[in-house]
Amino acid sequence: MVLKNSKILVIDDDADVLMAMRLLLKPFVKEVVIEKNPNNILSQIDKVSYDIIILDMNFNGLVNTGNEGIFWLNEIRKQKPETSVILMTAYAEIDLAIRGLKEGAADFLMKPWKNEKIIETITTILNHKKSKSTQKSQLKSSTVEIIGDSILMKDVYVKLRKVAPTDANVLVLGENGTGKDLITRALHDNSHRRDKAFIKVDVGALTASLFESELFGYKKGAFTDAREDRKGRFEAANGGTLFLDEIGNISLSQQAKLLTVLQNRQVTPLGSNEAIPLDIRLICATNSDPKLLADESKFRKDLIYRINTVDIVVPPLRDRGTDIMELSRHFISIYAEKYNKNPFSFDAGFISKLKKHDFPGNVRELQYVLERAIIMTDGHLLKAEDLVFSSIERPITTPSLESKSLNLDDLEKNAILTVLEKHKGNVSKSAKELGITRAALYRRLEKYEL
Incomplete structure (x- = not known):
């Protein structure tokens, strides 16, 4: 069915190849368009959205470099990145075809081809695209889209599809910058609570004095600056999802207060004796090493069990x-x-x-x-x-004298890294401390690829 509804564009400067391909594909697909002049490719794909483009790698009979095919592959991917491209190549050009795969081609076909191989290749690509589209549509967020089809990310998608529709508490683990926020948002947007509140709190940044007032709320007069009643984040998220970020950074006393709320499924604002029932979906995230969370001197095991019904590990890039x-x-x-x-x-x-x-x-x-x-x-x-x-993302280490390089370039590079780290990447301050101009520092940054 997928093959029958597909549109395919074939580009080759050999009229016989185009006619043979058209006769082969026409009974199987919805539409086959053939094009002899590669300069018309961009206008063709601008007018029609093709599912697959079959592209010859050479359009100059005198110079069979294959570079023409690589060039047009890149042009197609720039204009229509979602369109799959199959390269056609002779046996002698197999290295070029592999290069094409690395640059984004879906597959390649050898000339002369076998008819059944072409149909099989096209069908496989179309089925993969349909599976990918279904997978993405099932996980699509109203605000963001998660990008990536690596094996590790596919494992994440599987968990998301299974966990999102439930009310299970989820712990999202991963290094800084991996996209934990996107995963938590996708969990909410694909749940039955998607139309309710999504409240995010960076609990790791809350001081001891703010922790209770921010999370649990307070009544007027509960403390000196409490001039009016205020809902806490738990109450604000009632009916929806509460996302507690950097959960691994809260103290043991804060963990105890949080555990009480989660066990009782109710919260009591500061200055009040009246408990408010809670109906929330809890998602937590941390960049802490899971081994640290397992250390009971740093994190309560009973709280871990409460927040970690299912864990999702977001892989590093x-x-x-x-x-x-x-x-x-x-x-x-x-x-x-x-x-x-x-x-x-x-x-x-x-x-x-x-x-x-x-x-x-x-x-x-x-x-x-x-x-x-x-x-x-x-x-x-x-x-x-x-x-x-940026050197900001690179940890600065101080090697022992025995292991430290005494090469002048290495010494200069390490000095620059140390000063940049000290001034948090500020080039003006770093240049001043190093005793050189900004322009001279920029030249050295370029020299050492920093």
């Missing part, structure tokens, strides 16, 4: 493989539009540098790095030198 490029395309598109710039493409050096970086700041770091690149780049091709990774 460095472990998400192809998601890095998918997220990069997403952010580049967003910031190109935000800063009124034409669509961007990127070269192999840009991709290689992205993939080699370990992203200690995760998705948040990727987002800021790409925003900076879009702002600072004059052209419309992003290159490796446009990626500048």
